[in-house]
Amino acid sequence: MKLFVFIFVAIFFLQAPILAIAQEVVHPEPAARISRPDAPTAQNTTNNLGQNSGAIQELYPDRETQNQPPAQQTAPAPGPEQPVTLSAAIKENGAIVPNGLIWRVFDTKTDETGQLALLFRSEEANPSLSLPPGEYVVHASYGRAQSSDALSVVVGPNFKTIILDAGALRLKSAVSNQVDIPSQQLKFDIFAEGSEGDQVPVVLNINDSELIYLNAGIYQVVSRWGNENATVKADIRVEPGQITEATLFHNAAQVSFSLVSNIGGEAIADVDWQVQNMDGQTLYTHLGAFPSAILAVGDYVVFAQSGDQVYNREFQVQAGLPVNIEVLTSVY
Known part of the structure:
Protein backbone atom coordinates (compact mmCIF):
# COMPACT_ATOMS: atom_id res chain seq x y z
CA MET A 1 0.00 0.00 0.00
CA GLY A 50 13.61 33.86 20.42
CA GLN A 51 15.72 34.68 23.40
CA ASN A 52 13.12 33.33 25.78
CA SER A 53 13.04 29.58 25.23
CA GLY A 54 10.62 27.59 27.34
CA ALA A 55 11.41 24.83 29.76
CA ILE A 56 13.07 21.87 28.09
CA GLN A 57 14.07 18.35 29.05
CA GLU A 58 17.59 17.03 29.42
CA LEU A 59 18.47 14.20 27.07
CA TYR A 60 21.27 12.54 29.02
CA PRO A 61 20.95 13.42 32.74
CA ASP A 62 23.71 12.27 35.04
CA ARG A 63 22.24 9.58 37.23
CA GLU A 64 24.39 10.61 40.14
CA THR A 65 23.79 14.33 39.73
CA GLN A 66 20.24 14.81 38.44
CA ASN A 67 18.92 15.52 41.96
CA GLN A 68 21.63 18.03 42.82
CA PRO A 69 20.86 21.75 43.25
CA PRO A 70 21.17 23.97 40.15
CA ALA A 71 24.91 24.49 40.61
CA GLN A 72 27.32 22.21 42.41
CA GLN A 73 31.08 21.97 42.20
CA THR A 74 33.22 19.15 43.55
CA ALA A 75 36.65 19.82 44.95
CA PRO A 76 39.11 20.45 42.10
CA ALA A 77 42.72 19.32 42.06
CA PRO A 78 45.11 21.23 44.34
CA GLY A 79 46.37 24.54 43.01
CA PRO A 80 45.43 28.21 42.80
CA GLU A 81 41.86 28.38 41.53
CA GLN A 82 41.04 30.76 38.70
CA PRO A 83 37.63 32.27 37.83
CA VAL A 84 35.79 30.76 34.87
CA THR A 85 32.56 32.04 33.29
CA LEU A 86 30.58 29.93 30.82
CA SER A 87 28.05 30.92 28.17
CA ALA A 88 26.44 29.29 25.14
CA ALA A 89 25.39 30.68 21.76
CA ILE A 90 22.80 29.21 19.42
CA LYS A 91 25.20 29.49 16.47
CA GLU A 92 28.43 31.22 15.48
CA ASN A 93 27.98 34.97 16.14
CA GLY A 94 24.47 34.17 17.36
CA ALA A 95 22.55 35.20 20.43
CA ILE A 96 23.58 33.97 23.88
CA VAL A 97 21.13 31.41 25.28
CA PRO A 98 19.35 32.96 28.31
CA ASN A 99 17.95 29.80 29.94
CA GLY A 100 17.28 26.10 29.55
CA LEU A 101 20.95 25.05 29.65
CA ILE A 102 22.62 22.27 31.59
CA TRP A 103 26.37 22.59 32.04
CA ARG A 104 28.96 19.98 32.98
CA VAL A 105 32.71 20.36 33.37
CA PHE A 106 34.86 17.24 33.37
CA ASP A 107 38.47 16.54 34.25
CA THR A 108 40.51 15.09 31.41
CA LYS A 109 41.50 12.23 33.71
CA THR A 110 39.19 9.28 34.28
CA ASP A 111 37.83 8.29 37.67
CA GLU A 112 37.66 4.82 39.22
CA THR A 113 34.80 3.87 36.87
CA GLY A 114 36.83 4.72 33.78
CA GLN A 115 34.73 7.81 33.03
CA LEU A 116 35.86 11.41 32.94
CA ALA A 117 35.49 12.80 36.44
CA LEU A 118 32.59 15.27 36.73
CA LEU A 119 33.82 18.41 38.50
CA PHE A 120 30.92 20.82 38.04
CA ARG A 121 27.26 20.85 37.07
CA SER A 122 24.93 23.83 36.73
CA GLU A 123 21.58 24.75 35.24
CA GLU A 124 22.36 28.48 35.21
CA ALA A 125 22.58 30.24 31.87
CA ASN A 126 25.99 31.81 32.60
CA PRO A 127 27.52 29.92 35.51
CA SER A 128 30.70 31.00 37.24
CA LEU A 129 33.12 28.56 38.83
CA SER A 130 36.72 28.29 39.95
CA LEU A 131 39.23 25.78 38.62
CA PRO A 132 42.99 25.33 38.89
CA PRO A 133 44.89 26.09 35.68
CA GLY A 134 44.79 23.13 33.35
CA GLU A 135 42.82 21.34 30.67
CA TYR A 136 39.16 20.37 31.04
CA VAL A 137 36.17 19.33 28.95
CA VAL A 138 33.02 21.47 29.07
CA HIS A 139 29.66 20.14 27.90
CA ALA A 140 26.43 22.10 27.37
CA SER A 141 23.02 20.60 26.62
CA TYR A 142 20.01 22.56 25.41
CA GLY A 143 17.07 20.24 25.08
CA ARG A 144 18.26 17.52 22.71
CA ALA A 145 20.99 19.80 21.35
CA GLN A 146 24.42 19.22 22.84
CA SER A 147 27.97 20.44 22.37
CA SER A 148 31.33 19.76 24.02
CA ASP A 149 34.63 21.58 23.77
CA ALA A 150 38.03 21.76 25.41
CA LEU A 151 38.41 24.28 28.22
CA SER A 152 41.88 25.66 28.94
CA VAL A 153 42.07 27.46 32.28
CA VAL A 154 44.92 29.94 32.67
CA VAL A 155 45.90 32.38 35.39
CA GLY A 156 43.40 35.23 35.45
CA PRO A 157 39.75 35.50 34.37
CA ASN A 158 38.62 32.82 31.92
CA PHE A 159 35.60 33.10 29.60
CA LYS A 160 34.30 30.23 27.48
CA THR A 161 31.42 30.35 24.99
CA ILE A 162 30.10 27.08 23.60
CA ILE A 163 28.60 27.16 20.10
CA LEU A 164 25.59 24.85 20.21
CA ASP A 165 24.84 24.90 16.48
CA HIS A 250 -1.70 11.92 6.18
CA ASN A 251 -3.46 9.97 3.45
CA ALA A 252 -5.89 8.45 5.91
CA ALA A 253 -9.29 8.92 7.52
CA GLN A 254 -11.15 8.15 10.72
CA VAL A 255 -13.63 5.34 10.10
CA SER A 256 -16.45 4.29 12.43
CA PHE A 257 -18.56 1.15 12.09
CA SER A 258 -22.09 0.10 13.00
CA LEU A 259 -23.97 -3.17 12.64
CA VAL A 260 -27.56 -2.41 11.59
CA SER A 261 -30.55 -4.39 10.37
CA ASN A 262 -31.34 -1.75 7.71
CA ILE A 263 -29.62 1.29 6.24
CA GLY A 264 -29.62 4.14 8.74
CA GLY A 265 -30.98 1.86 11.44
CA GLU A 266 -30.07 1.71 15.11
CA ALA A 267 -26.67 0.20 15.85
CA ILE A 268 -26.68 -3.25 17.43
CA ALA A 269 -24.86 -3.48 20.75
CA ASP A 270 -22.33 -6.04 22.00
CA VAL A 271 -20.66 -6.62 18.66
CA ASP A 272 -17.18 -8.08 18.32
CA TRP A 273 -15.42 -6.12 15.55
CA GLN A 274 -12.34 -6.90 13.50
CA VAL A 275 -10.80 -4.96 10.60
CA GLN A 276 -8.33 -6.60 8.23
CA ASN A 277 -6.44 -5.41 5.19
CA MET A 278 -6.67 -7.35 1.95
CA ASP A 279 -3.66 -9.45 2.95
CA GLY A 280 -5.58 -10.75 5.95
CA GLN A 281 -3.62 -8.78 8.54
CA THR A 282 -5.77 -7.74 11.49
CA LEU A 283 -5.35 -4.03 12.15
CA TYR A 284 -8.13 -3.28 14.59
CA THR A 285 -10.35 -5.10 17.10
CA HIS A 286 -13.10 -3.74 19.33
CA LEU A 287 -16.02 -4.96 21.41
CA GLY A 288 -19.00 -2.60 21.45
CA ALA A 289 -21.56 -0.76 19.39
CA PHE A 290 -19.58 2.19 18.02
CA PRO A 291 -15.98 1.29 17.11
CA SER A 292 -13.73 3.83 15.43
CA ALA A 293 -10.38 3.26 13.72
CA ILE A 294 -7.93 5.50 11.88
CA LEU A 295 -6.91 3.81 8.64
CA ALA A 296 -4.60 4.65 5.78
CA VAL A 297 -5.99 4.90 2.27
CA GLY A 298 -6.72 1.44 0.88
CA ASP A 299 -9.09 -1.53 0.78
CA TYR A 300 -10.24 -3.41 3.88
CA VAL A 301 -12.69 -6.00 5.18
CA VAL A 302 -14.65 -5.48 8.40
CA PHE A 303 -16.08 -8.42 10.37
CA ALA A 304 -18.89 -7.96 12.89
CA GLN A 305 -19.79 -10.88 15.15
CA SER A 306 -23.10 -10.70 17.02
CA GLY A 307 -23.81 -13.85 18.96
CA ASP A 308 -23.02 -16.82 16.73
CA GLN A 309 -23.50 -14.89 13.50
CA VAL A 310 -20.60 -13.19 11.70
CA TYR A 311 -21.24 -10.43 9.14
CA ASN A 312 -18.65 -8.80 6.90
CA ARG A 313 -18.28 -6.05 4.37
CA GLU A 314 -15.49 -4.86 2.11
CA PHE A 315 -14.89 -1.12 2.08
CA GLN A 316 -12.43 1.44 0.81
CA VAL A 317 -10.80 4.28 2.74
CA GLN A 318 -10.13 7.61 1.06
CA ALA A 319 -8.33 10.51 2.70
CA GLY A 320 -10.70 13.10 4.07
CA LEU A 321 -13.37 13.66 6.67
CA PRO A 322 -14.53 10.93 9.07
CA VAL A 323 -16.87 8.33 7.56
CA ASN A 324 -19.21 5.66 8.93
CA ILE A 325 -19.40 2.16 7.46
CA GLU A 326 -22.67 0.30 8.04
CA VAL A 327 -22.65 -3.50 8.06
CA LEU A 328 -26.12 -4.84 7.25
CA THR A 329 -27.56 -7.98 8.81
CA SER A 330 -30.40 -8.04 6.28
CA VAL A 331 -28.19 -9.14 3.38
CA TYR A 332 -27.47 -12.50 5.00
Whole structure:
Protein backbone atom coordinates (compact mmCIF):
# COMPACT_ATOMS: atom_id res chain seq x y z
CA MET A 1 0.00 0.00 0.00
CA LYS A 2 1.64 3.19 -1.13
CA LEU A 3 1.23 6.41 0.85
CA PHE A 4 1.81 9.78 -0.75
CA VAL A 5 3.16 12.21 1.82
CA PHE A 6 3.33 15.96 1.73
CA ILE A 7 4.83 18.20 4.38
CA PHE A 8 4.60 21.91 4.94
CA VAL A 9 7.60 23.40 6.71
CA ALA A 10 7.84 26.87 8.19
CA ILE A 11 11.23 28.05 9.48
CA PHE A 12 11.56 30.91 11.92
CA PHE A 13 14.86 32.83 12.28
CA LEU A 14 16.40 34.20 15.47
CA GLN A 15 16.45 37.98 15.79
CA ALA A 16 16.19 38.66 19.50
CA PRO A 17 14.27 39.45 21.51
CA ILE A 18 10.98 39.03 19.63
CA LEU A 19 9.70 36.58 17.04
CA ALA A 20 9.16 38.19 13.65
CA ILE A 21 7.84 36.39 10.58
CA ALA A 22 9.92 36.96 7.46
CA GLN A 23 8.23 37.15 4.07
CA GLU A 24 10.63 35.09 2.00
CA VAL A 25 9.63 31.58 1.00
CA VAL A 26 12.58 29.21 0.83
CA HIS A 27 12.87 25.75 -0.72
CA PRO A 28 15.50 23.73 1.17
CA GLU A 29 17.49 20.88 -0.29
CA PRO A 30 15.47 17.67 -0.67
CA ALA A 31 16.00 15.19 2.13
CA ALA A 32 18.70 12.76 1.12
CA ARG A 33 17.72 9.80 3.27
CA ILE A 34 14.10 9.19 2.25
CA SER A 35 14.07 5.72 0.74
CA ARG A 36 10.48 5.75 -0.54
CA PRO A 37 9.86 6.86 -4.16
CA ASP A 38 7.07 9.14 -2.95
CA ALA A 39 9.48 11.32 -0.99
CA PRO A 40 7.90 14.37 0.66
CA THR A 41 8.49 17.91 -0.44
CA ALA A 42 8.81 20.91 1.84
CA GLN A 43 7.84 24.56 1.62
CA ASN A 44 9.62 26.91 4.02
CA THR A 45 8.92 30.31 5.49
CA THR A 46 11.04 31.89 8.22
CA ASN A 47 10.98 33.36 11.78
CA ASN A 48 13.30 33.20 14.82
CA LEU A 49 14.42 31.16 17.86
CA GLY A 50 13.61 33.86 20.42
CA GLN A 51 15.72 34.68 23.40
CA ASN A 52 13.12 33.33 25.78
CA SER A 53 13.04 29.58 25.23
CA GLY A 54 10.62 27.59 27.34
CA ALA A 55 11.41 24.83 29.76
CA ILE A 56 13.07 21.87 28.09
CA GLN A 57 14.07 18.35 29.05
CA GLU A 58 17.59 17.03 29.42
CA LEU A 59 18.47 14.20 27.07
CA TYR A 60 21.27 12.54 29.02
CA PRO A 61 20.95 13.42 32.74
CA ASP A 62 23.71 12.27 35.04
CA ARG A 63 22.24 9.58 37.23
CA GLU A 64 24.39 10.61 40.14
CA THR A 65 23.79 14.33 39.73
CA GLN A 66 20.24 14.81 38.44
CA ASN A 67 18.92 15.52 41.96
CA GLN A 68 21.63 18.03 42.82
CA PRO A 69 20.86 21.75 43.25
CA PRO A 70 21.17 23.97 40.15
CA ALA A 71 24.91 24.49 40.61
CA GLN A 72 27.32 22.21 42.41
CA GLN A 73 31.08 21.97 42.20
CA THR A 74 33.22 19.15 43.55
CA ALA A 75 36.65 19.82 44.95
CA PRO A 76 39.11 20.45 42.10
CA ALA A 77 42.72 19.32 42.06
CA PRO A 78 45.11 21.23 44.34
CA GLY A 79 46.37 24.54 43.01
CA PRO A 80 45.43 28.21 42.80
CA GLU A 81 41.86 28.38 41.53
CA GLN A 82 41.04 30.76 38.70
CA PRO A 83 37.63 32.27 37.83
CA VAL A 84 35.79 30.76 34.87
CA THR A 85 32.56 32.04 33.29
CA LEU A 86 30.58 29.93 30.82
CA SER A 87 28.05 30.92 28.17
CA ALA A 88 26.44 29.29 25.14
CA ALA A 89 25.39 30.68 21.76
CA ILE A 90 22.80 29.21 19.42
CA LYS A 91 25.20 29.49 16.47
CA GLU A 92 28.43 31.22 15.48
CA ASN A 93 27.98 34.97 16.14
CA GLY A 94 24.47 34.17 17.36
CA ALA A 95 22.55 35.20 20.43
CA ILE A 96 23.58 33.97 23.88
CA VAL A 97 21.13 31.41 25.28
CA PRO A 98 19.35 32.96 28.31
CA ASN A 99 17.95 29.80 29.94
CA GLY A 100 17.28 26.10 29.55
CA LEU A 101 20.95 25.05 29.65
CA ILE A 102 22.62 22.27 31.59
CA TRP A 103 26.37 22.59 32.04
CA ARG A 104 28.96 19.98 32.98
CA VAL A 105 32.71 20.36 33.37
CA PHE A 106 34.86 17.24 33.37
CA ASP A 107 38.47 16.54 34.25
CA THR A 108 40.51 15.09 31.41
CA LYS A 109 41.50 12.23 33.71
CA THR A 110 39.19 9.28 34.28
CA ASP A 111 37.83 8.29 37.67
CA GLU A 112 37.66 4.82 39.22
CA THR A 113 34.80 3.87 36.87
CA GLY A 114 36.83 4.72 33.78
CA GLN A 115 34.73 7.81 33.03
CA LEU A 116 35.86 11.41 32.94
CA ALA A 117 35.49 12.80 36.44
CA LEU A 118 32.59 15.27 36.73
CA LEU A 119 33.82 18.41 38.50
CA PHE A 120 30.92 20.82 38.04
CA ARG A 121 27.26 20.85 37.07
CA SER A 122 24.93 23.83 36.73
CA GLU A 123 21.58 24.75 35.24
CA GLU A 124 22.36 28.48 35.21
CA ALA A 125 22.58 30.24 31.87
CA ASN A 126 25.99 31.81 32.60
CA PRO A 127 27.52 29.92 35.51
CA SER A 128 30.70 31.00 37.24
CA LEU A 129 33.12 28.56 38.83
CA SER A 130 36.72 28.29 39.95
CA LEU A 131 39.23 25.78 38.62
CA PRO A 132 42.99 25.33 38.89
CA PRO A 133 44.89 26.09 35.68
CA GLY A 134 44.79 23.13 33.35
CA GLU A 135 42.82 21.34 30.67
CA TYR A 136 39.16 20.37 31.04
CA VAL A 137 36.17 19.33 28.95
CA VAL A 138 33.02 21.47 29.07
CA HIS A 139 29.66 20.14 27.90
CA ALA A 140 26.43 22.10 27.37
CA SER A 141 23.02 20.60 26.62
CA TYR A 142 20.01 22.56 25.41
CA GLY A 143 17.07 20.24 25.08
CA ARG A 144 18.26 17.52 22.71
CA ALA A 145 20.99 19.80 21.35
CA GLN A 146 24.42 19.22 22.84
CA SER A 147 27.97 20.44 22.37
CA SER A 148 31.33 19.76 24.02
CA ASP A 149 34.63 21.58 23.77
CA ALA A 150 38.03 21.76 25.41
CA LEU A 151 38.41 24.28 28.22
CA SER A 152 41.88 25.66 28.94
CA VAL A 153 42.07 27.46 32.28
CA VAL A 154 44.92 29.94 32.67
CA VAL A 155 45.90 32.38 35.39
CA GLY A 156 43.40 35.23 35.45
CA PRO A 157 39.75 35.50 34.37
CA ASN A 158 38.62 32.82 31.92
CA PHE A 159 35.60 33.10 29.60
CA LYS A 160 34.30 30.23 27.48
CA THR A 161 31.42 30.35 24.99
CA ILE A 162 30.10 27.08 23.60
CA ILE A 163 28.60 27.16 20.10
CA LEU A 164 25.59 24.85 20.21
CA ASP A 165 24.84 24.90 16.48
CA ALA A 166 21.23 24.27 17.51
CA GLY A 167 17.79 24.78 16.08
CA ALA A 168 14.29 23.76 17.08
CA LEU A 169 11.52 21.70 15.54
CA ARG A 170 7.76 21.94 16.02
CA LEU A 171 5.62 19.24 14.38
CA LYS A 172 1.99 19.07 13.30
CA SER A 173 -0.08 16.79 11.08
CA ALA A 174 -3.26 17.18 9.06
CA VAL A 175 -5.30 15.36 6.42
CA SER A 176 -5.37 18.46 4.23
CA ASN A 177 -5.35 22.23 4.60
CA GLN A 178 -9.08 21.97 5.31
CA VAL A 179 -9.08 18.88 7.55
CA ASP A 180 -7.13 19.04 10.80
CA ILE A 181 -6.27 16.11 13.05
CA PRO A 182 -7.09 16.33 16.78
CA SER A 183 -3.80 16.81 18.61
CA GLN A 184 -4.58 14.08 21.15
CA GLN A 185 -4.60 11.52 18.31
CA LEU A 186 -1.06 12.35 17.15
CA LYS A 187 2.40 11.27 18.23
CA PHE A 188 5.75 11.95 16.57
CA ASP A 189 9.12 10.21 16.64
CA ILE A 190 12.43 11.78 15.60
CA PHE A 191 15.39 9.74 14.36
CA ALA A 192 18.94 10.61 13.31
CA GLU A 193 21.21 8.60 11.05
CA GLY A 194 23.62 6.45 13.03
CA SER A 195 27.25 5.68 12.26
CA GLU A 196 26.25 2.54 10.34
CA GLY A 197 23.47 4.22 8.36
CA ASP A 198 20.71 3.00 10.64
CA GLN A 199 18.07 5.26 12.18
CA VAL A 200 18.80 6.02 15.84
CA PRO A 201 15.95 7.34 18.02
CA VAL A 202 16.52 10.90 19.23
CA VAL A 203 13.18 11.44 20.96
CA LEU A 204 9.96 9.40 20.84
CA ASN A 205 6.28 10.05 21.49
CA ILE A 206 6.40 13.81 20.95
CA ASN A 207 3.13 15.65 21.32
CA ASP A 208 1.59 17.77 18.60
CA SER A 209 3.14 21.29 18.46
CA GLU A 210 5.75 20.50 21.14
CA LEU A 211 8.96 22.50 20.61
CA ILE A 212 12.04 20.26 20.47
CA TYR A 213 15.60 21.66 20.52
CA LEU A 214 18.05 19.73 18.33
CA ASN A 215 21.51 20.01 16.89
CA ALA A 216 21.41 21.28 13.32
CA GLY A 217 21.10 18.53 10.73
CA ILE A 218 18.67 16.27 8.89
CA TYR A 219 16.26 14.15 10.90
CA GLN A 220 13.71 11.54 9.92
CA VAL A 221 10.32 12.39 11.41
CA VAL A 222 7.55 9.82 11.80
CA SER A 223 3.97 10.98 12.37
CA ARG A 224 1.61 8.41 13.90
CA TRP A 225 -2.12 9.12 13.72
CA GLY A 226 -4.00 6.75 15.98
CA ASN A 227 -2.91 3.20 16.72
CA GLU A 228 -3.57 1.41 13.44
CA ASN A 229 -1.64 1.99 10.21
CA ALA A 230 -1.89 5.75 9.57
CA THR A 231 1.82 6.60 9.54
CA VAL A 232 3.88 8.96 7.39
CA LYS A 233 7.60 9.73 7.29
CA ALA A 234 9.62 12.68 6.06
CA ASP A 235 13.20 13.92 6.32
CA ILE A 236 13.36 17.44 7.73
CA ARG A 237 16.37 19.73 7.95
CA VAL A 238 16.92 21.68 11.19
CA GLU A 239 18.97 24.84 10.66
CA PRO A 240 21.06 26.51 13.39
CA GLY A 241 19.32 29.46 15.00
CA GLN A 242 15.96 28.66 13.44
CA ILE A 243 12.64 27.16 14.49
CA THR A 244 11.39 24.76 11.84
CA GLU A 245 7.63 24.17 11.89
CA ALA A 246 6.62 21.15 9.81
CA THR A 247 3.16 19.85 8.97
CA LEU A 248 2.95 16.28 7.67
CA PHE A 249 -0.14 15.34 5.67
CA HIS A 250 -1.70 11.92 6.18
CA ASN A 251 -3.46 9.97 3.45
CA ALA A 252 -5.89 8.45 5.91
CA ALA A 253 -9.29 8.92 7.52
CA GLN A 254 -11.15 8.15 10.72
CA VAL A 255 -13.63 5.34 10.10
CA SER A 256 -16.45 4.29 12.43
CA PHE A 257 -18.56 1.15 12.09
CA SER A 258 -22.09 0.10 13.00
CA LEU A 259 -23.97 -3.17 12.64
CA VAL A 260 -27.56 -2.41 11.59
CA SER A 261 -30.55 -4.39 10.37
CA ASN A 262 -31.34 -1.75 7.71
CA ILE A 263 -29.62 1.29 6.24
CA GLY A 264 -29.62 4.14 8.74
CA GLY A 265 -30.98 1.86 11.44
CA GLU A 266 -30.07 1.71 15.11
CA ALA A 267 -26.67 0.20 15.85
CA ILE A 268 -26.68 -3.25 17.43
CA ALA A 269 -24.86 -3.48 20.75
CA ASP A 270 -22.33 -6.04 22.00
CA VAL A 271 -20.66 -6.62 18.66
CA ASP A 272 -17.18 -8.08 18.32
CA TRP A 273 -15.42 -6.12 15.55
CA GLN A 274 -12.34 -6.90 13.50
CA VAL A 275 -10.80 -4.96 10.60
CA GLN A 276 -8.33 -6.60 8.23
CA ASN A 277 -6.44 -5.41 5.19
CA MET A 278 -6.67 -7.35 1.95
CA ASP A 279 -3.66 -9.45 2.95
CA GLY A 280 -5.58 -10.75 5.95
CA GLN A 281 -3.62 -8.78 8.54
CA THR A 282 -5.77 -7.74 11.49
CA LEU A 283 -5.35 -4.03 12.15
CA TYR A 284 -8.13 -3.28 14.59
CA THR A 285 -10.35 -5.10 17.10
CA HIS A 286 -13.10 -3.74 19.33
CA LEU A 287 -16.02 -4.96 21.41
CA GLY A 288 -19.00 -2.60 21.45
CA ALA A 289 -21.56 -0.76 19.39
CA PHE A 290 -19.58 2.19 18.02
CA PRO A 291 -15.98 1.29 17.11
CA SER A 292 -13.73 3.83 15.43
CA ALA A 293 -10.38 3.26 13.72
CA ILE A 294 -7.93 5.50 11.88
CA LEU A 295 -6.91 3.81 8.64
CA ALA A 296 -4.60 4.65 5.78
CA VAL A 297 -5.99 4.90 2.27
CA GLY A 298 -6.72 1.44 0.88
CA ASP A 299 -9.09 -1.53 0.78
CA TYR A 300 -10.24 -3.41 3.88
CA VAL A 301 -12.69 -6.00 5.18
CA VAL A 302 -14.65 -5.48 8.40
CA PHE A 303 -16.08 -8.42 10.37
CA ALA A 304 -18.89 -7.96 12.89
CA GLN A 305 -19.79 -10.88 15.15
CA SER A 306 -23.10 -10.70 17.02
CA GLY A 307 -23.81 -13.85 18.96
CA ASP A 308 -23.02 -16.82 16.73
CA GLN A 309 -23.50 -14.89 13.50
CA VAL A 310 -20.60 -13.19 11.70
CA TYR A 311 -21.24 -10.43 9.14
CA ASN A 312 -18.65 -8.80 6.90
CA ARG A 313 -18.28 -6.05 4.37
CA GLU A 314 -15.49 -4.86 2.11
CA PHE A 315 -14.89 -1.12 2.08
CA GLN A 316 -12.43 1.44 0.81
CA VAL A 317 -10.80 4.28 2.74
CA GLN A 318 -10.13 7.61 1.06
CA ALA A 319 -8.33 10.51 2.70
CA GLY A 320 -10.70 13.10 4.07
CA LEU A 321 -13.37 13.66 6.67
CA PRO A 322 -14.53 10.93 9.07
CA VAL A 323 -16.87 8.33 7.56
CA ASN A 324 -19.21 5.66 8.93
CA ILE A 325 -19.40 2.16 7.46
CA GLU A 326 -22.67 0.30 8.04
CA VAL A 327 -22.65 -3.50 8.06
CA LEU A 328 -26.12 -4.84 7.25
CA THR A 329 -27.56 -7.98 8.81
CA SER A 330 -30.40 -8.04 6.28
CA VAL A 331 -28.19 -9.14 3.38
CA TYR A 332 -27.47 -12.50 5.00
